[in-house]
Amino acid sequence: MIKNKKSLKSSKTPSRRKFFKAAAATGAAAATAVAMPNVAFGAPLTLKMQAAWPSGANIFFEMAGDYAKMVSDMSNGELKIDLQPVGAVVKTSEIGQAVSSGVVDMGHWVTAYWYGKNPAASLFGTGPSYGMSSQEVMGWMEYGGGRALYDEAVASVGFNYYGFFHMPMPAQPFGWFKKNVTKVSDVKGMKYRTVGLATNVLTAMGMVVRQLPGGEIQPAMKTGLIDAAEFNNPTSDSQFGMQDVSKHYHLGSFHQSQEMFEIPVNKKRFDSLSPAHQAILRNAAYAANSDNYFKALVRYSQDLSKLMNEHKVNVYQTSDAILAEQLKGWDKVIGEFAAKDAFFKKVVDSQKAYAKRTMKYLLMNQPNYKLAYENEFGPIEKVQI
Numbered sequence: 001m002i003k004n005k006k007s008l009k010s011s012k013t014p015s016r017r018k019f020f021k022a023a024a025a026t027g028a029a030a031a032t033a034v035a036m037p038n039v040a041f042g043a044p045l046t047l048k049m050q051a052a053w054p055s056g057a058n059i060f061f062e063m064a065g066d067y068a069k070m071v072s073d074m075s076n077g078e079l080k081i082d083l084q085p086v087g088a089v090v091k092t093s094e095i096g097q098a099v100s101s102g103v104v105d106m107g108h109w110v111t112a113y114w115y116g117k118n119p120a121a122s123l124f125g126t127g128p129s130y131g132m133s134s135q136e137v138m139g140w141m142e143y144g145g146g147r148a149l150y151d152e153a154v155a156s157v158g159f160n161y162y163g164f165f166h167m168p169m170p171a172q173p174f175g176w177f178k179k180n181v182t183k184v185s186d187v188k189g190m191k192y193r194t195v196g197l198a199t200n201v202l203t204a205m206g207m208v209v210r211q212l213p214g215g216e217i218q219p220a221m222k223t224g225l226i227d228a229a230e231f232n233n234p235t236s237d238s239q240f241g242m243q244d245v246s247k248h249y250h251l252g253s254f255h256q257s258q259e260m261f262e263i264p265v266n267k268k269r270f271d272s273l274s275p276a277h278q279a280i281l282r283n284a285a286y287a288a289n290s291d292n293y294f295k296a297l298v299r300y301s302q303d304l305s306k307l308m309n310e311h312k313v314n315v316y317q318t319s320d321a322i323l324a325e326q327l328k329g330w331d332k333v334i335g336e337f338a339a340k341d342a343f344f345k346k347v348v349d350s351q352k353a354y355a356k357r358t359m360k361y362l363l364m365n366q367p368n369y370k371l372a373y374e375n376e377f378g379p380i381e382k383v384q385i
Contacts, residue, residue, distance in 0.1 A: 045277070047269065048082045049106035052092045052113060054215065055085035059235045059299060060261075063167055063292045064108040067263070070284040070291075079277050081106065092213065099264045100160040107264045112196030117157040119197065119337055120344045123351065124150050125259040126196035128330040130355035131363060134168030134258035137351075138289070141165060144354035149347050154264075156343070161264040164285035167292040168260050170300065174253035174318040175230030176221065176237070176246035182319045193217055193229035197333060198255040204329035214240060221245045230255070233296070234304040243311040250318045254326040260289075305385045317381070 049068065053061040061083075068081035090098045095107040096114050111125040124146070125137075132140070140146040154163060175194075181187050188206035199209045212220055212229075214236070220226045222245045230253070231237050237249075263285060270278060307313040338345035370380065377383045 044078055044080045045273075046080045046082050047105040047265075048084065048089075049108055049263075050084045050086075050089050050095055050098065050104045051107070052086055052095060052109035057239050059233075059239070059296075061085060063261070063288070063295070066291060066295075067108075067166060067284055067288040070287050071280055074280045074284055074287075075277060079273075079280060083108075096157075096159050096161070096264060099266050100158070102266050102268065105266050105269045107262075109262055109264075110259055111262050112259070114157060114159075115196045118153055119341065120153050120347050121157075122197035123344070123347045124153065125262070126198055126256045127258075127351065128334055128348075129254055129257045130352055131359040132258060132351075132355050133171065134260055136355070136358060136362070137258045138165060138168050138260060139358065140351060140354040144358075145350050146347075146354075149350060152343070153347070159264070160267050162267060162270055164263040164265065164282055165260045166263065166285040166289040167296070168289065169232065169258070170296065171252055171254075172232050172256040172259065173230055173234075173237070174250040174255065174322070175228055176242045177228045177248045177250060178246060180248050180314065180316055181228075181250065181322070183321055184325045187228070187322065190228055191226045193220065193226050194255060196256070200333040201255055201326060201329040204332050205325050218242055218245055232259075234300045234307060235296075235302075238303050238307055238311075243307055243313050247311075247313050248316070249307065249313050250316050252323075253318050254323055254330065301385065308385070 049064070051061055051064045053064065055061050064083055068083045072080050084104075086092055089104055092109065092113060093116075095104075095109050096117075098104050099107045111121045115122045115126075124141070127137075137146075141150065150163060154161065175192075177187075177190075179186075184205065190207050192202060192207045192209050193212045194202060194209060195211050199211060203209050210220075210226055212226070214231055217226075217229045217231055218240045221229055221242070228246075229242070231240060231242070234249075237243075242249075265281060270281070273281075304315065308315055334348055338348055374380055
C-alpha cells in the first residue's frame with residue numbers, strides 16, 4: 001500500500017514550482033483572451049464631420065481630409081472622421097447649430113460664416129490686421145487671451161461646441177476685376193463679392209457688396225450680377241474657374257488679411273471621449289496647421305504660375321492707395337461696432353494690446369525679405385514663375 005501511494009504521488013502530482021508556473025501561464029492566457037477584443041478586434045470610433053467645401057478638386061476639402069487622416073494615424077485607426085462635403089447633411093449656414101445639437105459631431109468652416117449671429121465672430125478670422133498675419137492671430141488665440149473670448153462668443157450665439165483651428169491662411173487677394181484697378185475711384189460703385197466684416201469695410205469704401213457662397217461667385221460674375229469678386233487664393237480661385245471670367249487678378253489685400261479654419265466639435269461628444277482621443281483631436285489641428293500652410297505655399301504659387309502662363313492672367317499687387325483706403329474703412333467699421341457692442345470692443349482691445357507688443361518685436365526684427373528676393377531675381381513685378 002505504501003509503495004503504491006508513493007508511486008501514485010510521484011507519477012501524478014506536479015511539484016509546487018510546476019504548479020505555480022502552469023497557473024501563471026493559464027492566468028496570462030485568460031487575461032490576453034479578455035483584452036484581445038479591445039485591442040485587435042474593437043470597432044473604430046467614428047465621428048461625422050461636415051465641411052463647408054465641395055469634394056473633388058477643392059483644396060479646402062483636401063485640407064479637411066488631411067486633418068481627418070492625421071486623427072486616424074495618431075490613434076492607430078481607433079478614431080476616425082467621416083468627412084462629408086458641403087450640403088451633405090445641412091446647409092453651410094447651419095453647420096454650427098448642427099454640431100451643437102449633435103446632428104453631426106464636427107464641422108469644418110470659418111468663423112466668418114456665423115458673422116450674422118455675432119459680428120465679433122469675424123474678429124476670430126477676418127478682422128483688422130494691426131500688423132498681424134494669420135500666424136500672429138493664432139498666437140493671440142492660444143497665448144494672448146483670444147481663446148477665452150472666442151469661447152464667450154461661441155456661447156453668446158447659443159452654440160454648444162469646442163473649437164479648434166488650423167491653417168493660418170496667407171493674406172487673401174483683393175480679387176478678380178475686369179480691369180487693373182489702382183485708384184479708389186476705380187472701385188467705387190463696383191458690385192463686389194466678399195464675406196464677414198469685410199462687407200462693411202468695402203461698403204465704407206463705396207463698393208456695393210454682396211455675400212455669395214463660393215460656388216456662386218464665378219456664375220455671378222459671368223452674368224454680370226457682380227463686377228468683381230474675391231474668394232481666397234490662386235488654387236481655390238482657379239478651381240472655381242475665375243480665370244474664365246476675368247484676366248485681372250489683384251493680390252495682397254487688407255479686407256481679409258488673416259483667416260484660418262474653425263473645427264467645431266460637439267461638447268457632449270467630445271467630453272465622452274477618452275483623454276487620449278481628446279488630445280488627438282486637439283493636437284491633430286496643430287499638426288495640420290503646419291502641414292496645410294506648407295502645402296498652401298507650394299500649391300498656391302504653382303497655380304499662380306499656371307494662371308499667368310497658361311491662362312494669360314495679369315497679376316498685380318493691390319495699390320497702396322487702395323490699401324490705405326481699406327485701413328480707413330477698418331477704422332470706421334471697428335469704431336462703430338465697438339461703440340455699440342461692449343463685447344466686440346473687449347475683443348478688439350485684446351487684439352490691439354497683443355499686436356502692439358508682439359508686432360513691435362516681429363516687424364522690427366524681420367529683415368526686408370523682398371530686398372533679398374529682388375537681389376537674386378530682380379524687380380518682383382517682372383519675375384516670371
